[in-house]
Amino acid sequence: MNNETYSGHSAAEIVGITYRQLDYWASTNLIRPSAADASGSGSRRRYTYKDLLELKVIKKMLDAGIKLPKIRDVFAYMRDHVGTEIASAHIVIDGNSVILCDGDNLVDVLRHGQGVLNVLPLTGVREEVDNRIVSLSDRIRETEERVRAEAERAEESARLARESRGTAQGDA
């Protein structure tokens, strides 16, 4: 299990949304960071891995053209009905209720549905989030290395400058 926590901007970057969205969703109670919530200017939100998964689900639903109010309903429903851990293979939204399926019963559920059903396969979600996490941490590592190399180079040229001043002092 992944016990890292992620900043707001990292989380947004990982799941592919804007910071504005993340912020709005937090302040309107769609999804708040589980590890650390905001408490005024300067405080820091920390999102857990599970939060990232939920964010990604929201993002996917949004991409599928589902309205935010509906998404709010879905998450409210899932939180009311505890034990709705995202471990299944599919989330199926049927009118006002949400069903978790793992492949076999999926067919039955679909047969009975009379309204519009929204079927969201979770398999891709975890993968995609994981991939973005590694590519993000890769980018961070690269950046750090580049910064360090830069610092070293600056240090080196400073040393050279000192030496040249030592050999040819007062050349101007």
Next chain:
Amino acid sequence: MNNETYSGHSAAEIVGITYRQLDYWASTNLIRPSAADASGSGSRRRYTYKDLLELKVIKKMLDAGIKLPKIRDVFAYMRDHVGTEIASAHIVIDGNSVILCDGDNLVDVLRHGQGVLNVLPLTGVREEVDNRIVSLSDRIRETEERVRAEAERAEESARLARESRGTAQGDA
């Protein structure tokens, strides 16, 4: 097949939407009346039965929390890909494409989907529209009868008034 055409208000009434919505959808090109489009103030839109079915589909998608832009995409796609007559049992929206299924292939489609799938069973649509049509025409007939009865009663009392005036004229 139903060859009637329906006014804007009737259509709205039948499919369960507001006239404002119908109007907006027509003016923004989501769905225009096939039988007669508007041509300025005072003109009359006429919707065909098929239009009603499409309107009902839109209504159902809306109820399912799907955003209007997405619905526009779906209908644009269906109109581009001619031969997309609504005869199948299900409409499945998979990302940018729309698939029509009739029960058997539905399962396969769902297995392969990686994004969110919106599954809309058409079975109910026709029924519901038909029911609303008959209940609407019932109401119209009732209203007409009530109006006629009212007129008769008025006629009757007018006759009585004439008679009484004839027997006791100048009683004031």
Next chain:
DNA sequence: CCGGGTAACTACACGGGTGTAAGACGCTAC
């Protein structure tokens, strides 16, 4: 031909979700 009714059109308001920019605050390094 004219008056009333109906329906389309226009205009305005409003709420939700998002973009953008500026302000406020805490943390860390020096």
Next chain:
DNA sequence: GTAGCGTCTTACACCCGTGTAGTTACCCGG
């Protein structure tokens, strides 16, 4: 302690879909 940076917060504006109200134009009956 103070400078700077990252972050949350606030403020404003915009677009879309819809509600509401008033205006315009056609149609039909007299």
